[in-house]
Amino acid sequence: MIIRPGHPCWVELATNRTERSIRFYEEVFGWEYRWIRDDAGEDYAVALLDGEPVAGLRPLERRTLDWTPYLAVGDLAATGERVHELGGTVLETRPQVLPGLVAKVLVDDPGGSTGGIAQPVDGWGFTAGVPGALVWLEFVTRGPRRADPFYGALFGYQQRQVGDGKAVDHVVYSTGGDTVIGRVRMALDTPATVPPRWIAHFAVPPGLDFAGTLQRARAAGARLRFQPYPSPLGQVAVLADPLGTRFAIIDPDQASDWDSASPADDPYDD
Incomplete structure (x- = not known):
């Protein structure tokens, strides 16, 4: 797939009650799930719609108030440096790599809003712009x-x-x-x-x-x-x-x- 910088390439929910979150979004959007492990061996749930990835759910000890979007970049390290130059902050010392999907880090913009930047990896799959996504x-x-x-x-x-x-x-x-x-x-x-x-x-x-x-x-x-x-x-x-x-x-x-x-x-x- 073509990487389009600045376009959403992943969206993620960090949740302290993973099974409850999974069940809710399954009931609303009809998502199914596939559990994978990231490059550090941590469990991660990939939400699927008609077999295609549409979102991710990450276990976290505390609850969060919002979904986190990730915007596509061609070079994660270089973009992270640019974030700092522009007054933002990269919040993670190393990216989380989701096999077949993205390498990603959380970022705070100068106004304090937390989002993410991500570099799609080989075999990247993410579906957006369709019903249920x-x-x-x-x-x-x-x-x-x-x-x-x-x-x-x-x-x-x-x-x-x-x-x-x-x-x-x-x-x-x-x-x-x-x-x-x-x-x-x-x-x-x-x-x-x-x-x-x-x-x-x-x-x-x-x-x-x-x-x-x-x-x-x-x-x-x-x-x-x-x-x-x-x-x-x-x-x-x-x-x-x-x-x-x-x-x-x-x-x-x-x-x-x-x-x-x-x-x-x-x-x-x-």
Whole structure:
């Protein structure tokens, strides 16, 4: 496969109750799982949809509030050095290598948001942009003046304001003609204790519409963060899974015109 720098190439959930997380996302999206071991011998669950990898679940002693996206790079070491030059921080001294998938490290941007960079390895397989898989990333930050230059320089993103830039500050990051990330400034009155974050958006699974997916997720233990809202990419609902991890479902068949009053800048503050 062709490596496209700046495009999502993996998405991961670190969870302190792996079996509970596995069961929830299986019930909502129909994922199956294959256990592998990374290069250090640690167990790792690869989520599969129709036999193709769509996500990973990593056991962790503490719970996390968000899914972690990984953005593709051609040279992991060189990009890590560039992260430091631009004011970010590489959080791991050595990459985690998932056989047949990616070598990856966690990164903090200058605004303190944690994401990841990853170099796909030989035989890389990752499916996105289809029902039941990752279709969109939203980056929520209180520091857009630090985030936009950082990601623009690191990946060469073109950046376009789609809000009014004042009351609603939404910017889309694009590369190679593809829009890949939506950057959202937190509401100005958001408490300082609320951290920046990434929200992974997964398309409704095959055979289900938006309402059916939302009903299935809530029956499986998810909590609705706030009322569903329309967007140019589809109808969206931001949820918390049974362990409190935030994610979103989106139905591309219900795409609408941009609405600058969208609640997408909700602070997600609990």
